[in-house]
Amino acid sequence: MSLADLVFIGIAAVTILGALMAVSFKNVFYNALSLILCLFGVACLFIYLNSEFLAIMEVIIYIGAIAVAIIFAIMLSRPMARETEKLEAAKISRSFVIAAFLFAGLCLTLHRTVWHAASPEGDYSMRMIGKALLGWGILPFEAVSLVLLVAIIGALLLAAGKERSS
Amino acid sequence: MTAFLPETLLLTCGILFLCLALGRESASRAAWGLGLATAGSLLAACVWSLGAPPETLFFSTYRIDLFSQGFKTALAGALLVVVIFSREEASGTTGKRIEYFLFLITATLGMMMMTSAADLLTLYISLELSSYSLYLLASLKADRRGAEAGAKYLLFGAATSGLMLWGFSLLAGLSGTTSLALIAQQAPVLAAQPSFALAVVLVSFAFLFKLSGFPMHFWAPDVYECAPTPVTAFIATASKAAAVAILIRLFSWTGLTPALVWVVGILAFVSMTLGNCAALVQRDVKRLLAYSSIAQAGYLLVGLLAGSADGYASAFFYAIAYLLMNAAAFLVTMEVGRAARLDNPQVSHFDGLAERSPFLALILLLSLLSLAGIPPLAGFTGKWILFSAAMDKGHWFLVLWGVLNSVVSLFYYLTLVKHAYLEKPVDPSPIALPARLKLLGLLLFFALVGMGVFPDFLIRFTQQAAGGLR
Amino acid sequence: MSQSLESYLFLSAALFSIGVYGLLARRNLVAILISLELILNSASINFLAFNKFCLADKAVGQVFAVFVIALAAAEVCIGLSLILLLYRKRGSINVDEAGELKG
Amino acid sequence: MSGFPILTSILLCPVVGLGLILLTPRRQETLIKWISLVAAAATVALTGWLCFHFNAADPSFQWVENVEWVKAYGINYSNAVDGLNVTMLLLTAIVIFCGILVSWSVTYRVKDFFANMLFLVSGVFGVFMTTNLFFFFLFYEVAVIPMYLLIVIWGSTNKQYAAMKLTLYLLFGSALMFAGFLFMYSLPEARTFDLLAIKQNVHFTLQQQNVLFLGLFLGFGVLAACFPFHVWSPDGHVAAPTAASMLHAGVLMKLGGFGILRVGVYLLPDGARTWAPLIAGLALCNIVYGAMVATQQRDLKYIIGFSSVSHMGIVLLGIATLSPTGFNGAVFQMFSHGVMTALFFACVGFIYDGCHTRMLDELGGLSKQAPKISAFFIIAGLCGLGLPGMGSFVAELLVTIAAVSRYPVIGAVSVVALLVTAYYVLTAVQKAFYGPVNHHHHDFKDIGALQFIPRAILVGVLIYLGLFPQVFIGLISASTRALLGGG
């Protein structure tokens, strides 16, 4: 087992741990912080998958924007940060059973499947990504801008709401 | 490229609305006119594009064929209907008129792109475009209940899109490509893989969410109830049609293994039964219509699981019929609600509708009977060919169950009819119907009867469209 | 070989399941949103893993993942504003207190 | 026999009438009534003409009309008639004509009422003339919904419950038909909904026949009020307004018997053979059980309702014999029972309008006050109890002959109903019409000339049928023989 493998295992462990903490801490603020940890792990995994670009994106957008926005929102509503929620045993066990079975089923399925095989070697460069975005990905690329636009306007509208209607 | 005209038009109008949104308050008065113009010209463009030869655009990620253009026409029609509904400000949209129309347009654009998407990525983005617009539309009425419904819709939808993404990734991993055409080529070989079935299930879950079929139907009653009525109508018509389109595409690409047929069959079974039974105990008409739409999703699935060209054609036909009859039903619901100064008319508000407005009562009668599948209306013919396709594949039990379900459904439809025709109204003042709605009602009337009695043209059209799917 | 496709997939499946667990178990809407992010991330991992092991064109998976991230951002944007709206209207962001619509 | 599309013209009469009524202003009530009457009279004239010019010796379908409708699904708008259809068309025309005359006194929502009546009857005409299963089903359901409205708006006595029950029950039956029709279509040799083409091209296996026939029989049996699916019918009869009851019991229920013959027996003779004993048993239940329960009723309309159940049993028994004689009897019974119950309801409706009650205990001495209406009722009652000289006697005779030859025990027991029927009919007559005048209805007036006409027509038909049955049998016997494949 190479070092890379060991590190990989470590990263995977951190990711899983982050994820577990992100859902299990009762305080939502800790959840958000755990999420950041988890996302960091994911970004590292992306590097393992030869996608440096995506790793950077993950850090910039996910951690830099999304996670921060979440923390922002938590901070915006002061009580939220302090509040620890009471969890219902029934709900927890229900969810746990479903998630466990889901995991088992997914693993079983994934394990049994023969995947399309391709060489891991190839051009992972940003240039290729840029070409793809302006090539076969042009329509989604244009569309996603519309989506973001809609999201922003919508968010403004919802968040502002009161001011404009009155 | 001319075939891309409808989308171009929508995009242009969307930008126009965006500009308006930046403008002054007074601009919102022009919104309706502009919206109407948009929808009208869109419909014209779609009809015009029907004649376009089949082609693929944007490096084979976008597919123009009779099927997609047909559905786009239907979507444009739905948009037109909803815009006509939106002349008066729906409750909760005050001050958000421009955004309202903008979201309508982006949602329609997303749905149109869905019908044409030939690549997983395009499909994903267009789906999200329409979904996000719909989430926003549904929560426009930013009150307690509206926010709750919006949040439920969004979270449910986001979870669903997570599932879908998983499905997409599995498809990509199995086939080594994201092009749907290429996936379709490999589908017969891939069908033996358990992950493939899983992927199809996951993806169809996402589309079931749009179709509001079991088990992804839970958002529907709550959202239908709380969204502004025209928005509910839009969700119930356009979104549904788009879901049918994409389900047809999906099944025609991936094919249906026996196991999947079982799965879809069981989902259809539960959907029909649950929707119809739960509708029996509803008092809120919009909620009732939501459950009815869950049941209708079940019928549609019965046709879809036939997996034959006939099945797809009949699902197409039924989607159009469903669009029309739901539009008619919501037209009446909206007007009754308006007369009662309520956004959520209860069954009792329909009392004496036949005296207050015989025309509305007639439209209601026709739409509900059509929903129940009573001849000689569009819903009947649709159901006939839908179930006929399923029967061809030997799904006699589902067919029988479906028809029995429509008997059950007749109970609540007729209850509504009874309220309209029999009960004495609390407020006997006549309901004045604006001319545009009257005209729309008349059009829907003729469309429902026409599709029921002279369905040949449309059936041939849908069969031609379904024939060109692969 | 720990860095096999399967190990990525299992990891992603674990993330996915954890996300689902959080989605189903947490009461706090923000926590639910966080769980959703886990699910989306697991999908991203999938895409990139397949990108490496299954896809010939190495740009495809990456592009897909980029879009996933972009849309996740949009989703969080709308989601957070909705949550805040709900918080304003109800004074609570617990999901089980938003149960007025039922039946 | 191509040329003038007379069948479509018959169908168009009520449809055009309906259109005209919809265009007529709501206040022009008399005009609306006259439009419907003229439309109904036109159907009587046309069906009468049809009966006279029908070639009774030819067992094949005549006056074939065929227009391609939905090519992809083998749906043709095709009409054709044989003896069976012709007589049913005539029955429908007679009953609707009388029904509209009887409804002359309707004052509430006149326009809607007559529009519904004409709509309903269009459906019935359609069923009786079409040879395409799609249109068969279409017309069938077209006839159901107006019935719901008629009951729920103009009905009485627990009308909402009854109307809903009736509608759901009938549609439940039609659901089975629906599945059966689609199954036939789905067979590779078929790919069409055309009755004649299916008969010609498709060779059902015995198992298919057995399953399909059972399904279709249950479907049609519901409409024919076959035991134990009869429960909708008495309630429905009771709640419906007069003319609707007439049409309902007189014509709609006959759709069931007609369907069993036209679709079930015609297409699936072997299936019919398999299930015939079961049908005979159920029919016996209908006959005896219906009559027994009728003795316990206190409401005149309920009595008639259960008597209909009993009489429809005779139709079913005739069908179950699977012999031309039995079929003749069944069809004859459908016709005469149609006319008879129409007469019954025409009388009870009038009495109810005048006395505001139908309970036997609250009636009495009506013969004294209103001898004419009483006489009509008594005549209908006598027909019901199978008095010779009336249509029902001949029908029962034929059915009993066929039944005794095929199922001696069932045939013999079925005759018991004649006794029970006599008991309840005479009890009803005695309580409602004999005895001293009840104070509940001291100002009840006998029928006038206008209301006399429709009832007199019905009585005339009944007696004519009873005296000259061969005229009727001659019309149908070639066709009934052909049903089982005989020449």
Added chain:
Amino acid sequence: MDLALLWTIQAAPLLAFLVIQLLPGGLKKAAPLVAVGGALAAALSSLRLLWLHLDGGSLPAVFAVNWLDVADAPLWAHTQIPHYSLSVGFLVDPLNLLMITLVTVIALFVHVFSAYYMADDASRARYFGFLSFFAFSMTGLVLSSNLLQTFLFWELVGLTSYLLIGFWYEKKSAGDAARKAFVLNRLGDLGFYLGTILLFILFGSLDFVDLRADVLRQAFAPAVLTTLGLLVFTGVMGKSAQFPFHAWLPDAMEGPTPVSALIHSATMVAAGVFLLARGWGLFSASVTTLQVILVIGSLTAFVGASLATVQRDIKKIMAYSTVSQLGFMVMAMGAGAPVAGMFHLSTHACFKSLLFLTAGAFIHHFHTNDIWEIARGGGKKDKLAMAVLTLGLLSLCAVPPFSGFFSKDMILEALKEHSLFFYGVGLFVSFLTNYYSFRMLFVLLFSKEAAGRAAAKPHAPAAHGHDAHAHVAHGASDAAHAETGLLKFCRALPLVSLALLSLYVGALGTPLFHNALLHWLGGAEIESHLDLSIVAVTMTLFAAGVALAWFQFRDPEAAEKRLESSANPVKLLLDRKFFVDDAYVFLVKGVGLRLAALLNWIDKKAFNGILVDRTSYAILGLGKLGSKLQSGQLQDYLSLAMAVGVLILFFVINSGGVHLAVGG
């Protein structure tokens, strides 16, 4: 000529009926005239027909047309008959001619008498309409050429009987009696109907001319013949009031008395006996059938006669007497002597209608049916009535030379030849007949007239005053005074004519007239030879009967008191009419209606309750459940969706494996 006459006989009463129905309100008074006209036409035509065929040369003649094709293939697996059809038509043979003459002539007299009797009734147009319709049905029955046609008219006479019994329908008892009559007749007719149908299926023909004993015996096994014969005989039992179906006949006296005279004594009830003669081929084909017929006839004769001995109501006495005499006729048939039966039918028709009309005359006058009341009212002062009554009774008691003597003598003779036991029964019944006849006569004759009766009893007691209804407005004496000459004529003519007929019809069967009637009916070989031993016995019995009656009723008032106070099992048995009515009440109310109530309950609870209501509740419950599933909790929704998803996942994995295995 024959056909025209037949049509006249058949159609004249129908025409009268229709004309009466169509008479406008103002002309309703003419109804009696129309009806009498119709009856007269029929009577004259039938006499003319009889005259034409007296030599019997061209008989039997059949005029029939096809009525209904039934089948073109064998109905029964074992039969080879290729074509079944039913016909209608006239059959003319001596039996028919005798019967039709009898019917039309008596009908004519009754019509005339009715004109007197119903003169004051407001509904007499309806009455005469029904009466004419009865005449039509009865002539149809008599003239019909086959068994089914007979059944057809058989039912129609039943209907008119029903309508006329219930003529005064405001009275509950009248309605009840009418219904009872119809339903009991129906009960019998079920057998008739089934028998006819079975015969048709097996034999292929119902024409009387085809029903010959030798042919039938060749075609069928004895058991089949017995079954057929007994089935048809049930109809006879119903119509001719044979035990245990006789219960309706006494109740039928609720109808106007002329109706009783015509329908319930002379013609309709005799139709059963007529049918026995008509279908003699069928009945005589099986010895067992005849045996049963004989037993039933004897029972009936005994029951009728014994019950007649305790009645106070003059019409009831006569009704039971009719039952008894019908039993006699049926006995004759059972003993294999149809000619004797028919002979007795003819004579009985004359004297019994005479007796009923006399009773009617009394009732009309005294507004009571009770013989004691009539006697107190001065019944014996009505000389004409008393004279014809006595004459009729003597005829009934078979005293020579009255007509009853000859016919009854013939029956007794046949019985004696057949079996001594039944001969004994016949003699005993004769004795009873003598007893009750003279009981009535003595009561009427020896009672003392009560003073001021008319004033004291303006209305008859409810229990007896059946016919009083018509006269509510009038006092008795007023009515008497109001009788015009025409009405008196209408009263007297039938009485006298029938009396004469009662005297002489019997003679037609004696050597005096060369046994004309018997030859006519049965051929040349039948002779009536007075068996002096029988005459001696009957005369002894006559004397005994009269003596017993004299002994008991020479003082009617005392007898009345004595009867009221006495109590013994025999009296109880007779008072309760051998419990036959109770048995019927039990069967109908205790068994039939209870069963019906049970079925009704099942219909409500089981079919309506379970099939409809419970099902819909279940569906609604499912709906409530489904709506409860929609709990409002987002995570419940998601959990459910996910759980379903996981289930599907495992399903897909497993079936995918299966698929792989199969594919591999």
